[in-house]
Amino acid sequence: MKKNQKNSEIILSKLNKLYTVESFLNFNNPWELLIATVLSAQCTDKRVNIVTPELFKFIPTPKKASAESAQTIEPYIKSVNYYHTKADNIHKNGIIIEEEFNSCVPEKMEDLLKLKGVGRKTANVVLSQAFKKNEGIAVDTHVLRVSQRTGLSGEAKTPVEIEKKLMELLPRSEWDDSSILLIKHGRIICKARNPNCDKCEIKMYCKYYKNLKIKRITIK
């Protein structure tokens, strides 16, 4: 077994003991998860979960979203970043799903990518959490940062490259949980500005921490 693979196993098993694996967004069906995930781009999950109960009542189905205009959706999501564009995307997704997918949120990556405001990250979230399909790994800003700092993603830089690296490294059955665990670690300990390395349970396996220790020793 390669060293990086062994490291990844240890890191993931340690994170598994620290955090529970559950969705950050509230939803009852694939359509609601799709909307919530589209809204969560550049916005906190907490904010999204505040606005979605009323929004879901207003547009409970793709058909209803297609029949409403973006302008009538906007007031429900006004406190969400980029609400204007997102309301338009939700309305248009209602139309696309009605016309091309028989009123059902599609279950294939290539089809999900035809929707507005949906990239690989959103598609991976919908596939794994709504349909229990592991077709990839959702790489958001936290997954990207933790993967790079720990060294899990090697020299990969872009979300697509990092996703590919992680997919090579981790067993397919763990792709969806891994994403959630890395996000939690990024939010709680491995923060963007001040990673709390001294309190981090995976520091002994982290490239960033090892380099930090070398720097401290050199300065002394």
Ligand code: SF4
């Ligand atoms: S040791 Fe520091 S940089 Fe590495 S994962 Fe932990 S908090 Fe992040």
